[in-house]
Amino acid sequence: MFLTVNGEKFEHRGDGTVxxxxxxxxxxxxxxxxxxxxxxxxxKDWKSFKFNDGDTVEVLTFVGGG
Amino acid sequence: xxxxxxxxxxxxxxxxxxxxxxxxxxxxxxxxxKAIEASGTExxxxxxxxxxxxxxxxxxxxxxxxxxxxRLMPNTSGAMNAKEAVRAAQLGRELSGSPFVKVEIHPNPxxxxxxxxxxxxxxxxxxxxGFIVLPYIPADPVLAKKLEDVGCAAVMPxxxxxxxxxxxxxxxxxxxxxRDSNIPVIVDAGLRAPSEAARAMEMGCDAVLVNSAIAxxxxxxxxxxxxxxxxxxxxxxxxxxxxxKSDVAVATSPLxxxxx
Numbered sequence: 001m002f003l004t005v006n007g008e009k010f011e012h013r014g015d016g017t018v019x020x021x022x023x024x025x026x027x028x029x030x031x032x033x034x035x036x037x038x039x040x041x042x043x044k045d046w047k048s049f050k051f052n053d054g055d056t057v058e059v060l061t062f063v064g065g066g
Numbered sequence: 067x068x069x070x071x072x073x074x075x076x077x078x079x080x081x082x083x084x085x086x087x088x089x090x091x092x093x094x095x096x097x098x099x100k101a102i103e104a105s106g107t108e109x110x111x112x113x114x115x116x117x118x119x120x121x122x123x124x125x126x127x128x129x130x131x132x133x134x135x136x137r138l139m140p141n142t143s144g145a146m147n148a149k150e151a152v153r154a155a156q157l158g159r160e161l162s163g164s165p166f167v168k169v170e171i172h173p174n175p176x177x178x179x180x181x182x183x184x185x186x187x188x189x190x191x192x193x194x195x196g197f198i199v200l201p202y203i204p205a206d207p208v209l210a211k212k213l214e215d216v217g218c219a220a221v222m223p224x225x226x227x228x229x230x231x232x233x234x235x236x237x238x239x240x241x242x243x244x245r246d247s248n249i250p251v252i253v254d255a256g257l258r259a260p261s262e263a264a265r266a267m268e269m270g271c272d273a274v275l276v277n278s279a280i281a282x283x284x285x286x287x288x289x290x291x292x293x294x295x296x297x298x299x300x301x302x303x304x305x306x307x308x309x310x311k312s313d314v315a316v317a318t319s320p321l322x323x324x325x326x
Contacts, residue, residue, distance in 0.1 A: 006116040027117050031127035033161040040156055058116065060157055062126045064098065065113020065141050066088030066277030
């Protein structure tokens with residue numbers, strides 16, 4: 001399915017869960033927060049939550065900031 | 067009376083250090099970690115950004131997790147209004163597990179002045195949701211009092227524009243904030259020299275938040291130590307009580323006339 005991930009079109013070939021997407025991106029799950037269509041998906045729900053084709057996904061992490 | 071014990075109290079948490087560090091602008095992660103250690107801080111700010119596939123090393127979670135006794139305070143930078151700030155805070159809490167949030171909403175990239183109205187709305191909502199809220203604000207004693215009333219754990223008035231090194235340009239307003247505040251007052255933004263941090267503490271601030279002055283110093287690790295000393299010195303001086311000022315000289319030696 002096709003998702004928009006961090007503003008770019010991305011073909012997701014996994015099972016439609018957050019951990020599968022993070023693995024494709026090379027992101028460390030414990031260091032990542034995820035929103036889908038603007039809503040936060042809590043990490044406890046990551047395995048049960050399923051993406052739909054066309055979802056807008058933001059994958060976020062901490063960087064330096066004041 | 068405030069300021070009676072040595073520890074900084076924020077939302078039921080106590081900190082020995084009264085220096086809060088920002089983690090932006092450091093040339094590399096190793097320098098940042100060493101500066102954090104040299105500063106003795108126990109609370110550091112972090113920002114949320116999109117995960118970068120090309121530069122996964124930008125991720126600060128792993129290096130920060132190795133530090134002992136450091137709490138994270140995610141900020142809401144990038145938020146243009148209260149709604150975005152609340153969402154950023156929720157994401158930050160999910161990612162850090164920390165209840166602390168620095169609310170910062172500054173829609174104009176030229177001066178980065180905080181939006182008082184949106185900051186108030188976000189702070190009120192987040193405090194009601196159980197966050198320990200530290201809002202970055204213009205040095206406005208009326209706003210500071212209203213933020214106290216809605217449950218903020220501290221207020222963080224700016225000394226000067228973010229990253230400007232303008233020092234304590236708002237000193238008179240900060241004095242007014244301190245005078246009326248029942249919550250900690252933390253000068254955030256604008257400081258350039260440890261002497262300014264010392265001055266802020268001497269006049270009654272409870273802590274200072276420093277980022278650029280350390281990260282952009284020629285030697286950030288040594289500057290972190292210098293700021294720690296500045297904060298400690300200013301706080302100790304305040305506790306000791308400055309002598310009264312006099313418009314005329316007050317002799318320190320006896321002015322006897324036995325040499326006549």
